[in-house]
Amino acid sequence: MRPMQAMIRDAASICSRSAAVVMLGLLCGAQQFANAATASPIDQCRAISDDSARLRCFDQMDRAAPSPAAPAPAAIPAAPAAPATSAPAAPSAPPSVAAPAAAATVVPPAAADFGARALPKAAPEEPRELSARLIGKLDGVFRGLNLPLDNGQTWVVIDDRDFEYVGSNAKVTLDRNLIGTYWMKIVDGGPRFKVRRVK
Numbered sequence: 266m267r268p269m270q271a272m273i274r275d276a277a278s279i280c281s282r283s284a285a286v287v288m289l290g291l292l293c294g295a296q297q298f299a300n301a302a303t304a305s306p307i308d309q310c311r312a313i314s315d316d317s318a319r320l321r322c323f324d325q326m327d328r329a330a331p332s333p334a335a336p337a338p339a340a341i342p343a344a345p346a347a348p349a350t351s352a353p354a355a356p357s358a359p360p361s362v363a364a365p366a367a368a369a370t371v372v373p374p375a376a377a378d379f380g381a382r383a384l385p386k387a388a389p390e391e392p393r394e395l396s397a398r399l400i401g402k403l404d405g406v407f408r409g410l411n412l413p414l415d416n417g418q419t420w421v422v423i424d425d426r427d428f429e430y431v432g433s434n435a436k437v438t439l440d441r442n443l444i445g446t447y448w449m450k451i452v453d454g455g456p457r458f459k460v461r462r463v464k
Contacts, residue, residue: 306326307326310322391441393440397418399413401434403431405427405430405431406427408423412437421461424458428456429456430455432453432455435451435453436453447461
């Protein structure tokens with residue numbers, strides 16, 4: 266009969282080999298599971314050796330595959346909107362009269378001269394009386410007589426009366442009355458008569 270210690274050693278050796286076999290089987294199973302998990306469905310079906318089982322695998326894969334999505338319907342163009350009818354405008358309020366400005370509006374010179382040619386020209390301010398001398402000899406005063414003065418002016422007699430006077434380079438004065446009539450007076454005792462400037 267074998268000694269007890271030899272039997273124990275044999276049992277331990279058997280157990281160790283059995284444990285190694287079991288461990289190796291577990292590792293192989295885990296590797297196959299990992300390979301199956303990472304393999305694509307087509308590869309998994311191809312790995313089946315039985316023809317009918319492989320065909321069922323492919324059939325189930327076709328049924329499980331998602332069907333292609335149907336194309337989205339084309340958008341229907343919206344009908345053109347009808348033109349909006351605006352309500353009749355309310356009558357506007359009468360324009361308000363602006364208050365006069367306190368300061369006078371400054372008008373540019375060019376604008377101020379626009380149309381000024383059509384305006385009547387105002388007579389310049391003139392003195393009420395003028396003194397001068399007649400040029401040349403004077404022999405009587407009558408209507409239509411031209412009287413040149415030494416200041417460059419020329420006056421014509423418009424009085425209806427005739428006056429006697431003889432002299433040369435006589436001193437005269439001219440004045441204007443309130444209604445705008447001009448009068449000439451020969452200073453050294455001569456007549457006073459109505460005149461009109463022609464030059």
